[in-house]
Amino acid sequence: MIDYIAAFEDELVKIWNKPKFVLNSNYVITLDRIVAQDGGWAVLEKILEHPNFEQQLQEWRDLGMIDETFAPAQLVGQNLIDGRRLNPRYQYLPIDTRYFKDLEPQILALFDNLDESLDGWLIKSENYQALNTILPKWRGKVQCVYIDPPYNSPSSEIPYLNRYGHSTWMSMMHNRLELSKKPLNEDFVYIIAIDDHERVRLLYLVHQVLDYASVVPVTVVHNQRGQQGKNFSCVHEYAYFIYPNDENKYVSDRERDEVDYRNLRDSGSYSRRSDAKNCFYPIFVKNGEILSFGEVCDDEFHPPAANVEVGDGVIAVYPIDTDGCERKWRYARQSIEAIKEYLQVVETQHGLQIYLKKNVSATQTVWYGSRYDASEYGTKVLQDILSREAAKQFKFPKSVHLVEDAILACIPANKEGSFILDFFAGSGTTAHAVMNLNRQDGGRRRFILVEMADYFYSVLLPRVKKVAFSDKWRSGKAQPDGKGIGCFVKYYELE
Numbered sequence: 290m291i292d293y294i295a296a297f298e299d300e301l302v303k304i305w306n307k308p309k310f311v312l313n314s315n316y317v318i319t320l321d322r323i324v325a326q327d328g329g330w331a332v333l334e335k336i337l338e339h340p341n342f343e344q345q346l347q348e349w350r351d352l353g354m355i356d357e358t359f360a361p362a363q364l365v366g367q368n369l370i371d372g373r374r375l376n377p378r379y380q381y382l383p384i385d386t387r388y389f390k391d392l393e394p395q396i397l398a399l400f401d402n403l404d405e406s407l408d409g410w411l412i413k414s415e416n417y418q419a420l421n422t423i424l425p426k427w428r429g430k431v432q433c434v435y436i437d438p439p440y441n442s443p444s445s446e447i448p449y450l451n452r453y454g455h456s457t458w459m460s461m462m463h464n465r466l467e468l469s470k471k472p473l474n475e476d477f478v479y480i481i482a483i484d485d486h487e488r489v490r491l492l493y494l495v496h497q498v499l500d501y502a503s504v505v506p507v508t509v510v511h512n513q514r515g516q517q518g519k520n521f522s523c524v525h526e527y528a529y530f531i532y533p534n535d536e537n538k539y540v541s542d543r544e545r546d547e548v549d550y551r552n553l554r555d556s557g558s559y560s561r562r563s564d565a566k567n568c569f570y571p572i573f574v575k576n577g578e579i580l581s582f583g584e585v586c587d588d589e590f591h592p593p594a595a596n597v598e599v600g601d602g603v604i605a606v607y608p609i610d611t612d613g614c615e616r617k618w619r620y621a622r623q624s625i626e627a628i629k630e631y632l633q634v635v636e637t638q639h640g641l642q643i644y645l646k647k648n649v650s651a652t653q654t655v656w657y658g659s660r661y662d663a664s665e666y667g668t669k670v671l672q673d674i675l676s677r678e679a680a681k682q683f684k685f686p687k688s689v690h691l692v693e694d695a696i697l698a699c700i701p702a703n704k705e706g707s708f709i710l711d712f713f714a715g716s717g718t719t720a721h722a723v724m725n726l727n728r729q730d731g732g733r734r735r736f737i738l739v740e741m742a743d744y745f746y747s748v749l750l751p752r753v754k755k756v757a758f759s760d761k762w763r764s765g766k767a768q769p770d771g772k773g774i775g776c777f778v779k780y781y782e783l784e
Contacts, residue, residue, distance in 0.1 A: 293422040308422040309414070316388040317758055318396065320364070321775045323439055326399035329365040330373070330384075332392070332661050337361055340607040341388040349382060352751060353676075354597035354758050367746065381773025383754045408727075409775050410719060411738040411750060414783035416712040419739040420468040422598060422783055427737065431472040431706040433699045435480045437687055440526075450567060459490050466498040469712060475715035477538050478699035479531040484688065488527060495531060502534045509691060510657045512664070528656075528695055540698050548651075553632065553643040554608040561606075568617035570625075571597075571605035572643055577634050579643075585622050591615065596640040604641060611639050622768050660690040671716055674755050675748065676765030682714040682744045692722035703729035714738035717749040721756050728774040750780060 305672045323329045323336075336342060342361070366376045386393040412419045415503040440542075441458045473479070479499065483491050495504055507528045515522030532539040554570070555611040562569045571583035580603065586592075595609040620628060658686045660666060666688035672680040696719075700707045711719040723736045740749055755762060759771030 297516075306421060308416050308425075311784040312782045312784055314779065315385060316393065316396070317383045317385050317754055317776065317778045317780065319383050319773070319776050320375055322777050323396065323399065324375060326777075326781045327426065329399055332395050332399060334708065335392055335395070335439060336384060336389060336676055337364070339389055339392065339660050342539055344536050345384065345388045347386075348385065349650050352755055352758075353762070354382060354755070355379075367780065381775065383776065385754075405653075407735070407779055407780040408778070409718075409723070409753070411714075411720070411736070411745070411753065411778060411780035412739045412744040412783065413741060413781070414739055415741045416739045417464055417468065418783055420465060420712055423737070424468070424471055427472040427710075429472065429474050430708050431477065431710045431737075432474055432704070433478050433480065434469055434473070435482075435692060435709060435710045435711050436469075436713045437482040437711075437715060437718075438713045440484045440486055442484055450622045455490060457488070458487060459494060462494055463498060465712065466494060469648075469710065470499055472708075472710065475533070476537070476539060477532065480695050480699070481529045481531070482526065483529065484526040485523075491529070493536050495529065499531055501531055503530075503532050504537075505530045505654065507660055508653075509653045510655070511661050511688065511691065512685045513659075513662065514664075528691075530698070530729070532699075540652050541700070541701050541729055543557065543652050543694075545648055545650050549642050549647040552648065553618050553620070553645045554610065555617050556610070560616050562615040562617050563756045564718060565617050565621065567621070567623070570618070571607055572618075572632075573599070573626075573644075574606055574634050574641055576599075576637070579629060579632055579634060582622065594640075595642075606634075606641050618643075627740045656691070656694070661688050662696075663688050663691075666690050667718070671748075671752070673764065674752055674762045679747065679751075679765065683748050687718045689718055689721050689725065692718050693726055696722055697726060697732065700732070700734050702726075702732035705733060707734050708737060709734060710737045712739040714740035714749060716744070717752040720749075720753050724774055724776065725755075725760065729770060753778060 320333065321332050336345075346355070346359070346361070349470070350359075357689065364376055364379050364382075365373050386682075389396070389423055397403055398491065409422075412423070414422075437456070440453065442648065461678070470479075481495070494651060507530060510525050510526055512524050515524045529538060559565075561631075567585050571727035573580045573583060583605065592605070592607045592615075594611065594613075595607050597605045599605050608618050610616055618625065628645070631648075633644045633646055635642045635644045654770060658688045663685065667686040668680070670689055671686050672679075684700050696709055700709070714720070717740075719736060720736045720738055723734045725731070725733055727734055738749070753776070755767070756774075757775050759767040759774035760773070761768035
């Protein structure tokens with residue numbers, strides 16, 4: 290009997306782990322992305338003439354993008370070059386292909402490489418099943434994972450069928466962490482939001498499953514008003530940054546609130562020439578501009594002064610202080626050219642000096658400021674986008690600025706082809722953050738979001754459409770001064 294039951298359970302496990310079929314697949318694409326393709330105007334004309342276009346118009350009205358006075362003729366304006374152009378006010382209106390299934394093949398055929406053209410994937414599914422199903426497609430391609438799993442704290446406790454609350458939470462997380470590490474590429478950063486309730490158990494899982502050298506907790510002050518307890522008022526939570534090692538650079542520097550100017554010449558302890566021989570070399574200056582950097586000086590060579598004229602108006606500047614002591618530059622010869630844009634020639638009473646302008650610094654482990662307020666930039670932002678009533682479907686959204694900064698820390702604008710995976714997508718804050726960052730710096734970050742709850746269709750998907758159309762909302766209505774962004778997203782369910 291035991292063997293029979295075990296065999297039956299083994300079959301259930303095989304069924305559970307079988308990759309799932311895709312159901313109800315559709316696309317969201319903004320008008321600008323359609324007309325930018327060869328043949329796009331002809332496809333747009335077919336959309337406008339389609340019998341279901343009125344349903345699309347009604348969705349735009351319901352989403353607060355247009356009002357009752359809108360007419361389709363307003364979509365197209367006049368252009369002196371080719372005679373027509375999209376009205377800038379409406380160029381980011383999102384077409385949902387569920388209204389135009391017969392035209393969907395023609396829309397997709399506009400793009401030579403569909404997967405490369407897509408900006409995001411939204412998957413309605415239980416996240417274990419989704420990770421198991423999408424693994425072959427994205428293996429080794431994901432640059433960043435950002436997840437905000439259930440905290441399992443008393444205010445948001447998972448309803449268990451037994452009394453083993455912590456172990457059930459750990460089992461749920463263990464399975465998903467195990468699967469989610471497989472799509473990661475070599476220079477990934479994995480970010481997990483958590484609070485104190487499950488923090489210790491999460492750390493155990495991270496070291497056991499992910500097994501990477503560097504696990505750094507960032508303390509985020511997300512509620513400055515505090516959550517009152519019997520002894521303390523809790524104002525913080527954590528974002529754990531996990532990456533392969535500390536030998537290479539995985540987390541980007543952040544912009545400083547105030548620019549720091551300091552002499553490139555080192556000072557204090559261990560600042561003498563003898564402390565780092567490859568940090569003593571001339572910097573050639575002419576007319577207040579840096580021309581080039583000389584080679585490291587031989588040990589026997591001693592410049593007569595900090596400034597030495599070398600001809601044709603060029604001055605060699607050495608790291609020699611006002612007492613004539615030979616110091617060293619703060620950067621070695623092999624690394625100085627990489628920061629040339631941050632160097633400035635300053636004329637002082639002691640001659641020409643080289644100053645370093647530091648407007649960035651290493652990411653710190655405490656994030657504090659009003660931009661991380663979960664009420665102001667999480668709940669209220671969601672209320673402005675969806676309306677107060679619609680936003681009630683989802684509690685405790687993250688500050689969109691917090692997620693922006695977390696993603697920006699591991700995917701700067703100049704990093705091409707980066708995927709961000711979030712398999713606890715919730716209200717879609719991660720997609721919102723990615724779109725905001727791309728709108729601000731022109732980057733090409735792409736998102737993969739997984740969410741199984743019913744608010745996938747009533748909160749997450751509408752939020753993505755709205756954020757594409759405009760970055761400014763109030764009470765569910767787009768504001769006239771908002772800026773949109775071109776967007777092409779696939780959304781579907783798994784069986």
